[in-house]
Amino acid sequence: MKRASLSILAIAGLSIGLLAFGSIKEGGIQGKVTPAEGAKEVVAIAGTDTLRSQISNGAFVFSKVKKGTYTVWVKANAPYKDISIENVAVIDSATTDIGEIKMLQ
Structure with missing residues (x-):
């Protein structure tokens, strides 16, 4: 009886742990x-995490991003200049839209 109770308790603990994660x-x-041809790469950085995104017709999306605060760098093609957007906040289950980024020469 004691063993069965211990087993049930262990299974319940594991189940709760798995649900939490x-x-x-x-x-x-x-x-x-x-303009879309003004950028060659977009990078998001938070601490030691670095994410890269493809650009398609000027649009980019980073998916599966951990929550936190990021700096987004747009790496430019000449004659345009690199641009950074700081303090981009990401929360659980939400996509943060930073809108239109106009490349400057």
Whole structure:
């Protein structure tokens, strides 16, 4: 009887632990670069995490982003200049839209 109670308690503890980790959701970052040919790469940095995104028709999306505060760098093609957007906040289960980023020469 004691063993059965211990087994049930262990299973319940593992189930609760798995459910706690399963509830962690990731967010995202999206935006658009104009003109589209002005940028070659978009990078999001938070601490030691560095994420890279493809640019398609000027639009970019970072998915599966951990919650936190990021700096987004738009790496430019000549004659445009690199741009950074600081303090981009990402929360669980939400995509942060940083809007249109106009490349400057």
